[in-house]
Amino acid sequence: RKEVEQDPGPFNVPEGATVAFNCTYSNSASQSFFWYRQDCRKEPKLLMSVYSSGNEDGRFTAQLNRASQYISLLIRDSKLSDSATYLCVVSPYSGNTPLVFGKGTRLSVIA
């Protein structure tokens, strides 16, 4: 049973496109949710936390549906620099807890 499951990708999109990533998690008690971005052979970098009410940061919008145990990330007006692997990450309980990572979805934005 995969704890955090993501679209396998890769997604190849033209510049300016809107792209959406989906993620499901198996532990209904999970407390915190994140999207991280990982460039090739680099560390995961926090893109945004995901809140129950949904949240937006510039071109990026994240949504959480606790009932369906589903998280999404929408990227509008894709840039070449958005090309990376997007990791869905879940914190299974509150407090000092390890993060549980999905395998990631690779995005390539093409000129």
Next chain:
Amino acid sequence: EPEVTQTPSHQVTQMGQEVILRCVPISNHLYFYWYRQILGQKVEFLVSFYNNEISEKSEIFDDQFSVERPDGSNFTLKIRSTKLEDSAMYFCASTSSTITNEQFFGPGTRLTVL
């Protein structure tokens, strides 16, 4: 902007040798973690550390692994007798808040076991 640092960036070792990977977490953070990522696979949790002791460890973190905070700034991961399957990227992370649990990662150490 404060960041997590790790040394070395790349370590090559022979099977059976001991390696020590070093991390300097962000200075006001109190919670520290080691993760690893085998090439082409997902990031996996190894161990968490708080108040000079291990908080939690995964099945991967067996007796060959140990962690230490030898002084006020460094946080180390030791692998006593490396195996071929220990070859991976090892990431250190830290957080200041158990409420948000937003963890910030260092650039990683690429460990190659020959």
